[in-house]
Amino acid sequence: MAPNDSTASEGGTGGTAVRRRAARYIVPVAVAGVAAATIGLVPALASTGDPDLPEITAQQLIEKIAASDTQQLSGTVRISTDLGLPSLGGLAGSFSQGSGPGEGGSSADPKAKLTELASGTHTLRIAADGPDRQRVSLLEDAAEYSLIRNGDEVWAYDSGSNQAYHATQKGAADKHRGAEEHGRPAPPPESVPTTPKALAEQVLEAAGPTTSVTVDGTARIAGRDAYKLVVKPKQSGSTVGSVTVAVDAENGVPLKFTLLPSGGGKAVVDAGFTRVDFTKPAASSFTFTPPKGTEVTEADDAEAGRTAEGPQGLGILPGFGAEGHEKAEGLKGVEEPKVIGEGWNAVAEITVPGGIGLPSKASDDDDVPAEARQFLDALGDRVNGKFGTGTVFKTRLINVLMTENGKVYIGAVTPDTLVRTADRAS
Template identity: 60%
Template sequence: MAAQRKTSRYVVPIAVAGIAAATIGLVPALAASGDPDLPEITAQQLIEKIAASDTQTLSGTFKISTDLGLPAFDGLLGGLAGGGSGEGSADPSAQLTKLVSGTHTLKIAADGPERQKLTLLDGKEQYSLVHNGDEVWAYDSASNQVFHEKGAEEAGRAPEKELPASPKALADEVLKAAGDTTSITVGGTANVAGRDAYRLVIAPKQQGSTVEAVTIAVDAATGTPLKFTLDSTSGGKPVVDAGFTKVDFARPAASEFDFTVPKGAEVTEGDQLEKDHAGKAPEDLEKALGDFGLGGAGQNGPEVVGEGWTAIATFDTGEAAPKTEDAPKEARGFLDALGDEVSGKFGSGTVFKTKIVNALMTDDGKVYVGAVTPQALVDAANAAQ
């Protein structure tokens, strides 16, 4: 069990990368003739088409652009965690945090659930992550470092779960779950990486959400989603815009998933990395958050108020909130750039803002978090009085 927990944190990014390759795509290639003319389809039929897709193999190139409206925080997470695995490491848990900001180009290949490869291209340097059977290999060309993990197949295997028996049943469940809070429509067509696609648009009906819409471009031939875009009500660039600029559904060559340790590279085994970090990063991070009054959430909540897109998680830290100057030094500038002072019936506090998720921390230690506007958080805090 311990081995499963240990390896899963490295296999999950690979699994996510494989799923992403099969389910999302980037800014569509612009077709000279405009959007494709496809037969009309309902939202339920399009959901059924997605559910029926059995895409297992593909390869291609995609880009991912993320704009959370955050100040630069390179190195922040590593600093809070004690600097255990940052730049110059092939550890996937450190390298893949780069994808949470900026624009990145990746190459990806997938051959079912047991073989995936992701290569992050960053200028002249690159970072490769390979899952092949029960092994994970990762290589950072900038530092000539290699990470290796055995036993990955078992750790990365998702638990079984019951699903509706047919695509139509799954579509019915999705539409039922959306309920009165969500609009699901077909928003025309698009050409994504040279393929004809339908656009499935999912949007809140409720006021107060920071989500404008989620748009998924679905391959008209295979039912494979090809583009994922998350837009915020604040406008500007999408919060997430990720997907293929080129895609091929043929099975990649088996050799694509082979890995040979480069000459002179230093190899770190997952077992050793786990030992080196044991008792360090998690405790250091927990202490850093605790010092800033964020360590008590698990003891006193959270509770959820509201529903659907405007649901807000709330908990009580159990102690007065400290000021930003009391935060770990790695986080002070970051928090200053995010925070706005607010007040109401609840008293006063600080709203920490992004383009999607906002959090209100009151001066008496209560916290309200959700994909809602700052005013919605203030209203929830006032209503709790």
């Protein structure tokens, strides 16, 4: 189809499973609703080689996504992520210390396992039967990791280590209410978007006057006819070039999500179904019994263990080593981030309590482990401005400026935009 040049503002236990207590975990249940303002009303036009579908406007296509009531599906998703990060090397061990078996954690803990989706190419098998039954399985070379929700019961199982993680949704709800009763912001549901739909809804939720939304042709995805919805920033300075969402022409389910960087090159995120079936999955997809000999971590104790050990992974930063826990404790008083700018150029400013900052170069600080110094120096560029001196840590999507005086600026903006924003805020 030819481009549309209209733009817009937009189960139980079994065997001899060994149980341990650990931290509460909230499995992804729902993603925020789709929001869009005035969408271009010029319909997409058919062209040779693409599925010949009825004309549709961007407004109508977004309404189709929002109105989709498809709650039963199964299939295979291929997701590739390239943030442009250097190899972690030995640094990975620095982050994982204190979170392994016998140290208050589990290799099956979803908080740690699903972060693997932040880089490389992965294959997922997914299944859903309404809002209370979902399964996501991460397929690995010689093992499989599965995250299963069946009503209030949540299980995660790592076949490679024969470890399981168990939690209940009721415990998560109690934690949510407890935070509100003590006058603290309730913690948001912890989620890692693993489907094109979840990714698409997060982008469309943010659509506003700084966004162009158009229909730009059709495609064939996993054997299904689809329209292509293209979302682009109207502002310069964003690291996001465009987001393309292939939407099932029949039921409005996003089938593929592609985020291209403004700097060019291959996609930062490319996630799409290679196989999809919209019939009801078998009930057995959502049941789980730990195999004999599985080490089971229960969800209520790991958080206590993590709290006792201090913030995980912060040992790589100055002031957060084995002797820097008193500074880490100060993070409990961190202020809510201040948002500077709007739309795609919005930057979050965070003030670290006590003015804890990074040295001008990580390699100048003896408290930083060698692997961390190499990693941080590979990522960072020293910069100066009205804010003083700092280091910009770069990826292809998110950039972070950490200053020596304890200010942190984060956004999906170019390093130059980030520095200019910090200057304006100083």
